[in-house]
Amino acid sequence: xxxxxxxxxxxxxxxxxxxxxxxxxxxxxxxxxxxxxxxxxxxxxxxxxxxxxxxxxxxxxxxxxxxxxxxxxxxxxxxxxxxxxxxxxxxxxxxxxxxxxxxxxxxxxxxxxxxxxxxxxxxxxxxxxxxxxxxxxxxxxxxxxxxxxxxxxxxxxxxxxxxxxxxxxxxxxxxxxxxxxxxxxxxxxxxxxxxxxxxxxxxxxxxxxxxxxxxxxxxxxxxxxxxxxxxxxxxxxxxxxxxxxxxxxxxxxxxxxxxxxxxxxxxxxxxxxxxxxxxxxxxxxxxxxxxxxxxxxxxxxxxxxxxxxxxxxxxxx
Numbered sequence: 001x002x003x004x005x006x007x008x009x010x011x012x013x014x015x016x017x018x019x020x021x022x023x024x025x026x027x028x029x030x031x032x033x034x035x036x037x038x039x040x041x042x043x044x045x046x047x048x049x050x051x052x053x054x055x056x057x058x059x060x061x062x063x064x065x066x067x068x069x070x071x072x073x074x075x076x077x078x079x080x081x082x083x084x085x086x087x088x089x090x091x092x093x094x095x096x097x098x099x100x101x102x103x104x105x106x107x108x109x110x111x112x113x114x115x116x117x118x119x120x121x122x123x124x125x126x127x128x129x130x131x132x133x134x135x136x137x138x139x140x141x142x143x144x145x146x147x148x149x150x151x152x153x154x155x156x157x158x159x160x161x162x163x164x165x166x167x168x169x170x171x172x173x174x175x176x177x178x179x180x181x182x183x184x185x186x187x188x189x190x191x192x193x194x195x196x197x198x199x200x201x202x203x204x205x206x207x208x209x210x211x212x213x214x215x216x217x218x219x220x221x222x223x224x225x226x227x228x229x230x231x232x233x234x235x236x237x238x239x240x241x242x243x244x245x246x247x248x249x250x251x252x253x254x255x256x257x258x259x260x261x262x263x264x265x266x267x268x269x270x271x272x273x274x275x276x277x278x279x280x281x282x283x284x285x286x287x288x289x290x291x292x293x294x295x296x297x298x299x300x301x302x303x304x305x306x307x308x309x310x311x312x313x314x315x316x317x
Contacts, residue, residue, distance in 0.1 A: 003028055004029075004069045004070050005027075005029040005031070005068050006029065006071075006072065007062065008032040008074065009074060010033075010034055010053075011032035011042060011074070012036050012039075013033075013034070013180055014172060014177045014215075015172065015215075016034070017039055017041075017042055017177050021042065021045065022223060023223070024121045026223070029047075029066070031066050032046065032048045032049075033049045033252040034051065034075070035052055039177070053092070053282075055094070056097065056103075059099055059103050068107070068109055069111070071109055071111075072112075073113065077089035078142055078181045078182040079181070079183045079187075079271075081275055083141065089141045089142060089145060090144075093142070093145035093146065095262070096252065098152065101156045101164070105156065111165050111226060113165050115166060115169055115222075116237075117142070117146050118168055118169070118170050118211055118278050118279055119142050119274075120238070121135075121136055121279050122135075122136065123137070124137045125287035126279075129281050130291070131283045132284075132285075132286040138277075147303060150166065150238045151215035163233075165225050165233055166236075166237065167221065167225060167241045168241065169213065170184070170241075170245075171183075172215055172218050173188050174214075174308045179258070183204075184275075186202050186203055187248075187251060190202065191255070194262045194312065195259070198259060198262050199264070199265075200265075202209060202250075202264060202266050202267070203269045203272070204268055205266055205268045206247060206264075207249060208247055208272065208276070209247045210246075210280065212244050213244070214244075214297040214306075216301040216303070217295045221241055225239070228291040229291075233290065235286060235290070239287040239293075240283060241282070241284045241295075242282035242283070243295035244297070250299065254300050257303070258304060
């Protein structure tokens with residue numbers, strides 16, 4: 001076991017709950033924190049503390065008291081939820097990040113991970129094989145806050161020598177935890193409904209193509225980025241990473257290979273316009289070249305694993 005003391009902020013979320021468990025297999029001290037209690041697995045496997053990232057005093061106290069050397073700052077308001085409450089999204093996403101950046105500098109934290117997103121791109125960005133460096137004009141508060149966050153991360157690396165690392169996650173899919181208010185959440189819900197009811201109504205149109213990633217790939221890639229030697233990390237804003245891209249129609253066809261009588265229909269809502277402003281596929285050559293990123297799951301492999309595992313864990317809600 002490695003001796004670094006890890007702090008995870010937002011450990012009750014979709015990424016945080018699984019990342020916590022993965023890191024606890026590697027490190028002797030992993031402190032999970034959130035405003036809400038995590039699932040039973042996280043609670044029983046190690047320490048948990050309630051923490052509001054907007055409370056500077058509590059944040060600094062938590063880092064100092066636990067002698068934290070690495071921080072994974074995951075707390076955020078996602079795309080669909082953010083459009084309903086822009087002020088809250090900006091405060092949590094931007095002020096929260098600034099508080100963590102400052103705390104890491106002031107308290108000599110060695111490394112910080114912060115996730116960005118494909119939402120930093122916008123309707124003027126090339127949608128096929130979106131490159132690492134391109135036009136970025138996001139039109140959601142989530143994307144705007146994350147784009148600003150990327151610039152802050154690079155600034156703190158350049159000006160304050162903070163070893164901050166980041167990836168732009170695509171849509172993430174997991175059988176262990178539900179989505180958290182994102183535009184890509186349909187790609188999670190579809191599996192649960194397919195197995196339970198053999199029917200799903202999708203809030204995006206059938207041919208809406210988006211980049212996606214299975215959670216095991218996302219967790220592994222995140223840890224690989226953080227474990228890579230500092231000299232290999234050339235991008236301090238955020239790396240493009242990619243795995244698979246598909247439409248709801250293609251995902252339904254993949255499910256039908258295992259559940260032949262599964263049916264899908266479509267009722268696009270406000271999230272359709274958000275999805276249409278995002279890339280259809282991502283060019284992640286820079287991450288592959290710099291630190292060896294490589295996904296393992298394709299669409300059918302993910303579908304089989306999702307359907308095999310849904311209902312096998314108490315973490316599902």
